Amino acid sequence: MSSQIKYVLDEKDMPTHWYNIQADLPKPLPPVLHPGTMKPVTPADLAPLFPEEIIKQEVSLERYIEIPDEVQQVYKQWRPSPLYRARNLEKALGTPAKIFYKYEGVSPTGSHKPNTAVPQAYYNKLAGTKRITTETGAGQWGSSLAFAGAAFGIPVEVYQVKISYETKPYRSIFMESFGAKCTPSPSTTTESGRAALARDPKCAGSLGLAISEAVESCVKSDVPSKYCLGSVLNHVLMHQTIVGLESIKQLELAGEYPDVIVACTGGGSNFGGMCFPFIGQKFRGEAKKPFKVVAVEPAACPSLTRGKYMYDYGDTAGLTPLVKSHTLGHLFMPPPDHAGGLRYHAMAPLISHLVELGEVEPVAYHQTECFDAGLLFAKAEGILPAPEANHAIKGMIVEALKCKESGESKVILVNLCGHGFLDMPAYQKYNKGEMQDNDFKEQDLAMALAAVPAVPDQ
DSSP states (O other), X not given: OOOOOEEOOOGGGSOSEEEOGGGTOSSOOOOOBOXXXXXXXXXXXXXXXXXXXXXXXHHOXXXXXXXXXXHHHHHTTTOSOOEEEOHHHHHHHTOXXXXXXXXXXXXXXXXXXXXXXXXXXXXXXXXXXXXXXXXXXXXXXXXXXXXXXXXXXXXEEEEEEHHHHHHOHHHHHHHHHTTOEEEEESOSSSHHHHHHHHHOTTOOOOHHHHHHHHHHHHHTOSSXXXXXXXXXXXXXXXXXXXHHHHHHHHHHHHTXXXXXXXXXXXXXXXXXXXXXXXXXXHHTTOOSSOOEEEEEEETTSOHHHHSEEEEEESSSSSOSOEEEEEXXXXXXXXOOOSOGGGOOSBOOHHHHHHHHTTOOEEEEEOHHHHHHHHHHHHHHHSOOBOHHHHHHHHHHXXXXXXXXXXXXXXXXXXXXXXXXXXXXXXXXXXXXXXXXXXXXXXXXXXXXXXXXXXXXXX
């Protein structure tokens, strides 16, 4: 019996193309709408925010998009990332399940986020962009874009959700070390930020609000600027599919294929990156066997399990186009969980679409039970997950314990999207027994959903 733990690909085996699931959807994605006309947006509508190549990728229906050589060269600093068999965790759980985890914490910034930060910075460099603005929650995305901006010589300005800025101080230091400017959101530097502070001077911020500030800063700048988003949009999830494409090859080395695939979801980037290549195989009739896909979200910000599938703004101030997805309402302000990267009011349209098609099973858990799972994993496997990744670990353990009850030896694949080495304040609270589960107020959700713009015939 094999006792192999690591499944590692050579650089020459790294995928040379990203996978675009839009080419294989059995039903096309609902169009993005212009809030003024309620008509589908055009490339010209997106031009103030994104470079031409990114816009092309956002709307492309081609199955594979070539990864530029310059991007591949940067990727090779950490890609292909390793796939591990979690043998110690299997023993700790007493489960017959075979657990595999793809570890994206080996990247320079400790998460999956550079997979899209690098190409976005590259395409902006080609377009002559002189400044990039963005938002970040926990800081993994901001750190990654700061790294990518430095790699291609573009200044980066980051608006970080205030609660994460205050509880994860090392992330802003990381960004600034790579030359980026990091501002807590809401701030007094934009109209969006000032309006939020006027409504609530103690506002903890949200990803939706940070997006508003970053977009406003971009379009009002005197310097030629563009905006980058770290999740949600089609091109972002497509860049992340290198994770799932590598996983397919690595599982072939192990002689396995998943029965269950698990990933956490906030905006959807790491989930889409892991799951889309497998779901694409299913759509094309190429999957080796049936499998289940589980999306794990925080109970404090449960867009898939409590949100409504409808058109809504992607940001708090209503500066973005309208996209159809599961939303809690663009004015929804989630309670301050430690999984800052999952505190977004809506889900990626592609993932919501797959949920509506019955291809994805969403679940939600509170943060303390996710930290319970993360620490169990860390003690068995030696890696301390990011708070966001703890949600995926929780979902994976639930599936593994189902196998223990049934006696089935299912193959479970989970995306461990990042490490928690810069999240020590959160772990300190957990270790001291001071971590609390923060539930949103039902009246706040109702009010936020009531403020969603009316779209005819949705």
